[in-house]
Amino acid sequence: DQQVKQNSPSLSVQEGRISILNCDYTNSMFDYFLWYKKYPAEGPTFLISISSIKDKNEDGRFTVFLNKSAKHLSLHIVPSQPGDSAVYFCAAKKVSGTYKYIFGTGTRLKVLA
Amino acid sequence: DARVTQTPRDKVTEMGQEVTMRCQPILGHNTVFWYRQTMMQGLELLAYFRNRAPLDDSGMPKDRFSAEMPDATLATLKIQPSEPRDSAVYFCASGYSENTEAFFGQGTRLTVV
Numbered sequence: 606d607q608q609v610k611q612n613s614p615s616l617s618v619q620e621g622r623i624s625i626l627n628c629d630y631t632n633s634m635f636d637y638f639l640w641y642k643k644y645p646a647e648g649p650t651f652l653i654s655i656s657s658i659k660d661k662n663e664d665g666r667f668t669v670f671l672n673k674s675a676k677h678l679s680l681h682i683v684p685s686q687p688g689d690s691a692v693y694f695c696a697a698k699k700v701s702g703t704y705k706y707i708f709g710t711g712t713r714l715k716v717l718a
Numbered sequence: 719d720a721r722v723t724q725t726p727r728d729k730v731t732e733m734g735q736e737v738t739m740r741c742q743p744i745l746g747h748n749t750v751f752w753y754r755q756t757m758m759q760g761l762e763l764l765a766y767f768r769n770r771a772p773l774d775d776s777g778m779p780k781d782r783f784s785a786e787m788p789d790a791t792l793a794t795l796k797i798q799p800s801e802p803r804d805s806a807v808y809f810c811a812s813g814y815s816e817n818t819e820a821f822f823g824q825g826t827r828l829t830v831v
Binding site (some may be wrong): 649651705708709 | 766820823824
């Protein structure tokens with residue numbers, strides 16, 4: 606049972622345009638969400654997070670939006686750069702009582718120069 | 719520059735052999751995770767520890783996998799006997815608070831032939 610779903614395995618975007626990566630979750634108890642970026646032959650690195658008390662969090666070119674009623678979050682990258690080409694994972698967990706992160710299957714982003 | 723260190727980076731072994739993967743978490747982090755990356759499942763949580771105590775290993779095949787933290791600087795994941803379906807990249811991650819992100823090592827790529 607995949608509690609965190611990334612339904613798009615891949616995405617291609619032109620350099621300078623917006624990249625939108627999507628993530629859906631099924632467990633309404635999740636209240637903390639993270640995005641990780643992963644380059645080949647490296648471990649995932651943390652990108653940005655959002656708590657369920659917010660609906661938006663911004664860090665430079667990266668913005669995460671959370672729609673709790675739809676159980677959906679998205680990562681926007683503006684403007685996209687070739688160095689952003691990587692696999693992006695979303696992850697979710699309950700803040701209280703557990704350290705257990707549940708990850709999606711990832712979306713491979715390719716930014717075309 | 720603090721980082722999670724995993725050894726070995728690559729391991730090729732024959733079916734039936736024992737495999738041990740090691741992880742040195744970031745000093746001061748009290749939570750350690752083991753994840754497995756596969757194409758179909760993305761990043762699957764196998765086990766995690768807090769203050770060296772196992773909190774959840776429900777994602778781990780119990781008959782052949784075992785995870786331990788002999789001390790605060792070492793976590794191990796052992797597979798005995800190994801099978802071809804265990805071939806994957808295994809990541810260790812550590813963190814120090816339930817409200818912050820986990821930091822990942824570079825992974826151990828395991829190939830069982």
